Amino acid sequence: MPSPPLLALRGVCKRFGVVEVLTDIELEIRAGQVVALLGDNGAGKSTLVKVISGVTPADRGVIEWEGRPVQIRRPHDARDLGIATVYQDLALCGNLDVVGNLFLGQEVRRYGFLDEVEMERRTSLLLERLTRGVPDLRAPVVSLSSGQRQTVAIARSLLGDPRILLLDEPTAALGFEQTSEVLDLVDRLRDRGLGVLLISHNMGDVKALADRAAVLRLGRNNGFFDVNTASQEQIIASITGATENVPRRMAHREAGW
């Protein structure tokens, strides 16, 4: 038996009122692996991300961290475990500058006051490592381009040296060049041993980057694929529901991965 996965979901359910958004979700993320989370609009991808990051906690089911069950009730819990999230809407404060956004909620203090100098130093170190076009660190984020904002959001998630990174549609709003820059970045993070959960609509991104793909359909698992061996047609068929019989059989096989 190999070492337990970094993060595992077992039978996770989430309902909003009477609507069951997620039903019996199984998912495993291992260190140094990029797992693509695929599914049609409304399949529950973003909800699943919010469950893992503690924004909307799960109703039922078990979340395991390195093999032992843990509770994720608040964003804080996820951050303490080492789970960092980049949301689709980036969740940045447009009025704060780059430094302020990076350290929001985890400011460096000196004699009880914010240590702007130290925070700015760490910000510029981090951003220089991530990107070539470092934006003006003291400009409000609202005045940055969308690619720069994406970089800021990813940089913020990396601040606490996380073990797992959740990326919700990181390339949806980006042009070609910025997209490849973000993909390069994700590749480097995998090489550094992070587990990555990548939500994407872009099969090209998934093929280029992911090791495995998990498909959601109508709030349920609808198949797991090894991206290197599965054909694009198979995966798309699973996303669109052309292969409805697949899920149960495949879901049982998840345990043996």
Place this chain on the structure above:
Amino acid sequence: MVKGMQSGAEAPAPSAPTAKTGRPPRGAALAQLLDSGVAVLRRKLSAGELGSLPVVLVLAAVWITFQSLNASFLSPRNLSNLSVDIVGTGLIAVGIVFVLLIGELDLSVGSISGLAAAVFAVLNVNHGVPEWLALIIAILAGTLAGTVQGYSVAKTRVPAFVVTLAGLLTFNGLMLYILGTSGTVNLDENGLVAELTSHYFTHDAAAYGVAAVATGLVFLVSHQDRRRRMAMGMPHRSFRGVVTRTAFLAAVAFTAAYLLNRFQGLPLALLIFLVVVAGLDIVLRRTHYGRQVYALGGSIEAARRASLNVTGVQTAVLAVSGTMAAIGGLFLASRITSVSQGAGSGLLLLNAIAAAVIGGTSLFGGRGTTWSAVLGMLVIQSIASGMVITDTPTAVQFMITGGVLFAAVVIDALARRSQEAHGRA
């Protein structure tokens, strides 16, 4: 007062192009300094970060206009009175700045200020409670009123202006109930509260001393900041830049001190006002709490996901505004040494909100400093005082103040749009 511009300019972008220049000859250096200043200004204007520039221009226009109409407008006597008149409403406006920063509005500050004054007057005059104790209870009454409202807003997620509208009525009723049938309560003419606005530090050294200490502190802090940045090899201001800024502040502070000394000296009320504004400015811009306030105004959802304590911050912000309203109410009562049933009603609420907005605090949340309360209040009170001096009817005063407020709101909206357009580019 112009310390507002100073600290407003201090916040963004220390990476001015002056940062790493060597030491060119004198004339060229000055031209270069001017150039880089203009460059920074242009960049900020195009990015929609106007800061307190518009309000300073408006204030200058108001002062020049009235001075040309009546030469006694800028006399030491009038300016000194002006500096005391702005304090009561100004303190309330400081609380409003906090609420505006999280993108909400507090309509109950007028009623709370009246309530606090009534609590003080009834406790002290009618029940013989010592002044210092009555003062503390009155201020805490404001804090409590604000806390209750803030907690309701945070828990029910009803917009604050609705909750505080209920507060406006409730606390006004409570004030009338406390005052009872007696109507007006006269305060002790020589008491602690009366002294708040009637005491002047008549010795010349007081005003100059305060000016010197303020300038010295600002110089020390910016110098220290510069040295730390230099030691870490980060972009920093030139030494000349630090000196220029300090010299500018010193010029303003010492001119004000000189003028105040020409009349009765440094007013206690003004000193308290400036200390409170400077202190709260540091709280907002240099502490974890303040950063959370700005974050809530920027994006409440982002704040929540960064696991900030949204409920706590919202409650605290309205508690601050209630507290400041109570303190402001005591200064207003002090000015007329009485508390009547009309306390805290009328234009007070509107003036306090208008002052914060005219001073450059955004109605959309997330932008502004406590200094905008000082600058905005100076504009409003200057117009009021100028109207009295030039014998203009109140009707005209309202229309002019309204026009200035409208202009401030339009500038705010345009600045916001320009900033967003900048981001898309």
